[in-house]
Amino acid sequence: MKGNNKVLLEIVGLRKTYGARPVLDDINLSIHKGEVVVVLGSSGCGKSTLLRCLNGLESIQGGDIKLSGKSLTDKNVNWQEVRQQIGMVFQNYDLFPHMTVMENILLGPSKVQKRAEKEVMEQASQLLDRVGLLNRKDDYPRQLSGGQKQRIAIVRALCMNPEIMLFDEVTAALDPEMVREVLDVILGLAKQGMTMVIVTHEMGFAKAVADCIVFIDAGKICEIAEPDEFFSNPKTERARQFLNIFQY
Amino acid sequence: MSMNWEFIMSALPLYEKAAWLTLKLAFLGILASLGIGLLCSIVLYQRTKGLERLVRVYIELSRNTPLLIQLFFLYYGLTKLGITLSEQTCAIIGLAFLGGSYMAEAFRGGIESVSKSQIESGISIGLSKLQLVRYVILPQAFAVTLPSLGANCIFLLKETSIFGAIAIADLMHVTQDLIGMYYQTFETLFMLVVAYLIILLPLSLFLTWLERKVRYAEFGN
Amino acid sequence: MLSSGINVLFEGSNMQRLLGGLLITAQIAFISIIISSLLGIVVGLMMTLKSRVLQFVFRFYLEAFRIIPILVWLFFVYFGVTNMLDIHLDGEIVAVVVFSLWGAAEMGDIVRGALESLPKHQMESGKALGLSFWQLYRFVLIPQAVRRMLPGAINLSTRMVKTTSLVVMIGVIDVVKVGQQIIERSIIDFPAASFWIYGLIFILYFIICYPLSILSKKMEMKWES
Ligand SMILES: Nc1ncnc2c1ncn2[C@@H]1O[C@H](COP(=O)(O)OP(=O)(O)OP(=O)(O)O)[C@@H](O)[C@H]1O
Numbered sequence: 001m002k003g004n005n006k007v008l009l010e011i012v013g014l015r016k017t018y019g020a021r022p023v024l025d026d027i028n029l030s031i032h033k034g035e036v037v038v039v040l041g042s043s044g045c046g047k048s049t050l051l052r053c054l055n056g057l058e059s060i061q062g063g064d065i066k067l068s069g070k071s072l073t074d075k076n077v078n079w080q081e082v083r084q085q086i087g088m089v090f091q092n093y094d095l096f097p098h099m100t101v102m103e104n105i106l107l108g109p110s111k112v113q114k115r116a117e118k119e120v121m122e123q124a125s126q127l128l129d130r131v132g133l134l135n136r137k138d139d140y141p142r143q144l145s146g147g148q149k150q151r152i153a154i155v156r157a158l159c160m161n162p163e164i165m166l167f168d169e170v171t172a173a174l175d176p177e178m179v180r181e182v183l184d185v186i187l188g189l190a191k192q193g194m195t196m197v198i199v200t201h202e203m204g205f206a207k208a209v210a211d212c213i214v215f216i217d218a219g220k221i222c223e224i225a226e227p228d229e230f231f232s233n234p235k236t237e238r239a240r241q242f243l244n245i246f247q248y
Numbered sequence: 249m250s251m252n253w254e255f256i257m258s259a260l261p262l263y264e265k266a267a268w269l270t271l272k273l274a275f276l277g278i279l280a281s282l283g284i285g286l287l288c289s290i291v292l293y294q295r296t297k298g299l300e301r302l303v304r305v306y307i308e309l310s311r312n313t314p315l316l317i318q319l320f321f322l323y324y325g326l327t328k329l330g331i332t333l334s335e336q337t338c339a340i341i342g343l344a345f346l347g348g349s350y351m352a353e354a355f356r357g358g359i360e361s362v363s364k365s366q367i368e369s370g371i372s373i374g375l376s377k378l379q380l381v382r383y384v385i386l387p388q389a390f391a392v393t394l395p396s397l398g399a400n401c402i403f404l405l406k407e408t409s410i411f412g413a414i415a416i417a418d419l420m421h422v423t424q425d426l427i428g429m430y431y432q433t434f435e436t437l438f439m440l441v442v443a444y445l446i447i448l449l450p451l452s453l454f455l456t457w458l459e460r461k462v463r464y465a466e467f468g469n
Numbered sequence: 470m471l472s473s474g475i476n477v478l479f480e481g482s483n484m485q486r487l488l489g490g491l492l493i494t495a496q497i498a499f500i501s502i503i504i505s506s507l508l509g510i511v512v513g514l515m516m517t518l519k520s521r522v523l524q525f526v527f528r529f530y531l532e533a534f535r536i537i538p539i540l541v542w543l544f545f546v547y548f549g550v551t552n553m554l555d556i557h558l559d560g561e562i563v564a565v566v567v568f569s570l571w572g573a574a575e576m577g578d579i580v581r582g583a584l585e586s587l588p589k590h591q592m593e594s595g596k597a598l599g600l601s602f603w604q605l606y607r608f609v610l611i612p613q614a615v616r617r618m619l620p621g622a623i624n625l626s627t628r629m630v631k632t633t634s635l636v637v638m639i640g641v642i643d644v645v646k647v648g649q650q651i652i653e654r655s656i657i658d659f660p661a662a663s664f665w666i667y668g669l670i671f672i673l674y675f676i677i678c679y680p681l682s683i684l685s686k687k688m689e690m691k692w693e694s
């Protein structure tokens with residue numbers, strides 16, 4: 001645990017419903033600066049919804065989310081500003097198909113943050129180099145493989161200099177041989193101390209990258225534990241059942 | 249039946265002039281309808297309160313009434329309100345009134361074709377609503393929309409054929425005049441058809457080509 | 470001045486005459502739609518026969534009506550064909566002929582599209598059941614195709630109704646022409662007559678076309694899923 005650092009993102013009593021149906025119920029979670037939280041849970045338990053709430057893509061019906069102590073449920077909150085501090089990468093590598101790799105990356109920094117093109121370009125090149133794709137900077141997304149697109153999507157989010165990154169099953173749509181290259185990038189980020197919330201079904205990866213595992217079941221946090229403990233000795237019955245599915 | 253080529257040659261300048269006039273009015277009308285269509289589709293997409301209603305009413309009125317009546321109302325009806333418009337202005341406004349709704353539908357179709365996840369990834373890098381439309385939605389919608397925009401252009405060009413009804417010296421008007429004056433029915437009709445073919449055939453072929461091209465050159469994400 | 474002008478609509482037998490004109494318009498539209506539906510089904514069925522010659526001929530026929538404005542076709546038949554054959558045809562007849570030919574081409578294309586969009590295995594499973602050629606069409610293909618083509622067919626009808634406004638240009642005494650006559654006659658008493666008459670005709674067309682376009686949109690949405 002990097003528990004000594006200050007709390008970056010705090011979720012208090014979060015509740016989310018679709019109509020009358022609760023999808024997330026009483027979620028409490030503190031994410032410290034530099035911490036890597038991996039969210040696990042079976043399909044439909046509300047993992048994606050949780051990330052989408054953190055990014056304001058979904059409205060919430062109760063509780064609060066605080067970023068660096070500032071409430072995001074405040075009426076005056078400027079989501080555009082908040083989203084610059086929260087980077088998000090989705091499952092379906094949604095690069096903009098009509099823009100080159102570089103244009104995809106520059107869009108946010110230049111149009112939203114209004115930063116100087118030259119400086120952003122330099123940063124983008126550095127990041128691209130780090131994920132091994134600098135030579136593809138003028139390609140269009142359709143010319144790239146799924147794994148490459150997903151690495152670009154990560155760079156696109158990173159280039160906004162976010163405080164925290166959210167990953168929603170970023171390898172789920174990939175061919176198995178491309179999963180590794182993407183996970184390596186995320187692992188690299190963890191080593192550099194990036195704060196992250198990661199939803200994944202790759203258990204080995206979860207174990208390697210996480211400072212803290214959050215297990216959700218039916219919209220509720222069922223267990224919060226350190227990875228070693230969670231995988232070797234889960235405390236709840238639901239978690240045990242869940243882990244059993246992954247063992248052959 | 250033999251053609252009176254002499255007559256055709258002598259009438260040629262009249263047709264040429266009429267064709268240019270048709271093209272000019274069509275061009276301005278289509279340009280205006282593109283603008284109206286784009287605005288309307290953005291209003292519909294953004295669900296701008298109040299305006300949305302207005303746009304829907306406009307679209308239904310425009311799509312469910314004939315251009316001829318729209319023109320007559322503009323040209324003869326409105327003068328009685330103290331609004332007097334020249335024939336050409338009327339023609340352009342009429343065409344834009346009709347075309348705007350068709351263009352709006354075309355743009356709307358394109359906008360709807362942009363997937364929700366594209367929009368969300370735009371939102372999540374902090375783009376504002378307008379930036380989203382400008383940088384993410386419209387560029388993608390446009391490619392999808394091109395064939396229907398083209399089809400609308402052809403449709404509107406054909407609709408210009410009734411401009412003659414409000415005393416514009418277009419191809420139909422010239423034809424009618426010549427038939428009335430010289431009884432060279434066959435020749436005048438021949439020239440009329442040829443004139444429209446010259447204007448519309450290349451456009452229609454281009455559109456067919458474009459449609460195929462767009463279909464095969466999907467962005468493919 | 471404007472508001473008193475509305476009385477022109479109710480002066481004498483004006484309203485009756487206008488509606489009489491509308492009846493002519495509606496007749497032309499109705500007859501044309503019926504004929505084009507029947508012809509269109511024949512054309513569409515022939516198109517699925519995969520004969521190259523037929524397909525080429527039909528394509529040419531369809532494109533001829535798609536590229537050349539309907540008004541030009543009306544002129545062509547009204548002035549040209551009558552002149553060539555040295556016969557006289559009433560504007561109404563010309564209108565019905567042109568609209569029917571146009572409608573048949575478009576309807577043929579709609580029918581063809583609907584038939585071709587049917588999944589192949591439908592055809593094959595029908596054949597496997599031992600259905601004859603006609604039984605196959607009668608019991609398997611047509612009922613399904615009808616659903617797919619109805620929205621397009623209704624849409625085409627709306628377009629044809631709107632296009633009937635053109636018949637005034639070839640001397641038919643339709644609702645527009647009647648309107649013009651009334652305006653001319655009452656211009657002294659009702660200077661605002663044109664506003665009200667054309668306004669009324671505008672609304673009349675809308676009242677006929679709007680329900681049709683709603684219907685086709687509803688069907689499209691219902692049967693799309
Ligand atoms: N727009 C929506 N309207 C209604 N219900 C929804 C909506 N989106 C999601 N849900 C429901 O909310 C629940 C949680 O969905 P969510 O996508 O967060 O699950 P998840 O944990 O991400 O699952 P997966 O692992 O399959 O991605 C699901 O039961 C889903 O059916």
Ligand SMILES: [Mg+2]
Nearest residue numbers: 047048049169
């Ligand atoms: Mg999910």
